[in-house]
Amino acid sequence: MSLSDDLAAHWQRTAERSPEIRDAYEALVRDLAAGGVAERGLRAGDPLPDFELPNVEGRLVAARELLRRGPLVLSFFRGGWCPYCTLELKALQKALPEIEAMGAGLAAVTPDTGSAFALAKRKNALSYEVLSDVDNGLGLSLGIIFRVPDRIRDLYLRLGIDLGARHGGGAHWLLPLPATYIVDQAGTIRHAELNPDFRQRMEPFSILALLRGVVANKG
Numbered sequence: 001m002s003l004s005d006d007l008a009a010h011w012q013r014t015a016e017r018s019p020e021i022r023d024a025y026e027a028l029v030r031d032l033a034a035g036g037v038a039e040r041g042l043r044a045g046d047p048l049p050d051f052e053l054p055n056v057e058g059r060l061v062a063a064r065e066l067l068r069r070g071p072l073v074l075s076f077f078r079g080g081w082c083p084y085c086t087l088e089l090k091a092l093q094k095a096l097p098e099i100e101a102m103g104a105g106l107a108a109v110t111p112d113t114g115s116a117f118a119l120a121k122r123k124n125a126l127s128y129e130v131l132s133d134v135d136n137g138l139g140l141s142l143g144i145i146f147r148v149p150d151r152i153r154d155l156y157l158r159l160g161i162d163l164g165a166r167h168g169g170g171a172h173w174l175l176p177l178p179a180t181y182i183v184d185q186a187g188t189i190r191h192a193e194l195n196p197d198f199r200q201r202m203e204p205f206s207i208l209a210l211l212r213g214v215v216a217n218k219g
Helices: 003-017 019-035 063-068 083-101 114-123 134-142 150-158 163-167 204-216
Strands: 052-054 060-062 072-076 105-110 129-132 145-147 174-176 179-183 189-194
Touching (some): 003 019, 063 105, 083 114, 083 204, 134 145, 189 204
Antiparallel strands (some): 052 060, 072 179, 145 174
8 A cells, every 4th residue: 555545544434433533624624725824834945944952862953064974855744743744654664665775864853842752653663764743844944834722722722732731832732744755965955745634645756756856966
């Protein structure tokens, strides 16, 4: 099964189990699409903003360090609490050997902090960098951050998902759009996949195909 198949199957189970969650999530996706959040993000040809973020081990990792080896796949996910993100993280792990074989790197970025984002790496046996976008600084620079509507915040809290606590920001309920960037070694974004529908993610085979083109045109 493809990643899209796995995502669709999970959504079908969720929608059948809880009409409330189904209706709330569909309304959120409609509102994000209508608000044009994805259209405001950085695109191909834009430079990747410089950054230095902590990894699971507590070490600061800079953009220049990730790009030193070669091109970079940078994936933003909402947090370890998100099952769609978990499916994507595992799919990226499976693609990691091919990514590295091309001389490229992979890193995932989340607004989760502390033990929350460390657990995402450990639980899913990820061997690539997982970085914490503290205060959503990098996401804001990329233009992919939105404020969680009150009705979704209330739903998440009833489901035991407290983003304020997970992000260390108290009352600030912000999330990134799920996004995948393919960046060349010079730090220029060569592809940006932004989708207001968090139930859909970029397929690893599409990432690999685009990455091959970036590697082939290097220099």
